[in-house]
Amino acid sequence: NAGVMQNPRHLVRRRGQEARLRCSPMKGHSHVYWYRQLPEEGLKFMVYLQKENIIDESGMPKERFSAEFPKEGPSILRIQQVVRGDSAAYFCASSPPADSYEQYFGPGTRLTVT
Amino acid sequence: QKEVEQDPGPLSVPEGAIVSLNCTYSNSAFQYFMWYRQYSRKGPELLMYTYSSGNKEDGRFTAQVDKSSKYISLFIRDSQPSDSATYLCAFLTGRRALTFGSGTRLQVQP
Numbered sequence: 464n465a466g467v468m469q470n471p472r473h474l475v476r477r478r479g480q481e482a483r484l485r486c487s488p489m490k491g492h493s494h495v496y497w498y499r500q501l502p503e504e505g506l507k508f509m510v511y512l513q514k515e516n517i518i519d520e521s522g523m524p525k526e527r528f529s530a531e532f533p534k535e536g537p538s539i540l541r542i543q544q545v546v547r548g549d550s551a552a553y554f555c556a557s558s559p560p561a562d563s564y565e566q567y568f569g570p571g572t573r574l575t576v577t
Numbered sequence: 578q579k580e581v582e583q584d585p586g587p588l589s590v591p592e593g594a595i596v597s598l599n600c601t602y603s604n605s606a607f608q609y610f611m612w613y614r615q616y617s618r619k620g621p622e623l624l625m626y627t628y629s630s631g632n633k634e635d636g637r638f639t640a641q642v643d644k645s646s647k648y649i650s651l652f653i654r655d656s657q658p659s660d661s662a663t664y665l666c667a668f669l670t671g672r673r674a675l676t677f678g679s680g681t682r683l684q685v686q687p
Contacts, residue, residue, distance in 0.1 A: 494673065496674075505679040508675055511673050518673070519672060519673065521674065522674065554620055556675075558673070564609050564673065565626050566623070566675060567623060568623075570619060571619070
């Protein structure tokens with residue numbers, strides 16, 4: 464059973480460009496979460512999605528960041544007009560439906576903004 | 578006061594030692610308690626998950642929760658060099674947004 468998949472693993476963008484990060488949850492999982500790990504800082508929650516719904520986006524920056532989890536295909540975290548402070552590791556996690564609170568993480572996408 | 582306090586280490590122990598990792602927390606709404614292991618430049622790996630006070634054992638790992646003291650621990654018996662990693666405590670309220678500690682870096686010397 465494949466785990467959570469993220470791509471690309473490494474992404475380099477110049478300031479002002481857009482970054483798109485993709486996450487495919489584990490088979491049978493319908494809940495997706497995005498976390499950010501800034502250099503020398505802990506993991507911080509960004510957003511929680513189910514298919515076609517944003518459930519909790521309390522950790523998302525108010526501007527430039529958006530997330531979706533369409534009916535078909537992977538979840539996407541989009542960062543518009545990237546700045547140097549967006550350089551971080553972005554992790555996606557997934558969990559099964561219903562009452563399970565266990566979250567399983569992918570390998571992450573390391574975004575570098577030059 | 579930080580919501581979660583975790584000593585960053587590094588904690589260096591000889592192979593075969595018993596390791597004790599700890600976190601304190603201040604949010605009384607935390608209901609679920611987890612430990613993750615993260616190797617360098619990898620994603621966090623779920624080790625232990627519990628929602629009640631007391632002990633939970635899984636192989637060489639034991640998770641301990643004391644809700645009255647707002648204190649959780651992870652014990653690793655017979656530590657191995659392959660256990661060298663950063664260990665993250667994590668907490669959930671009824672929502673699904675994990676709150677993480679900053680991580681303790683563990684080094685097990687062969």
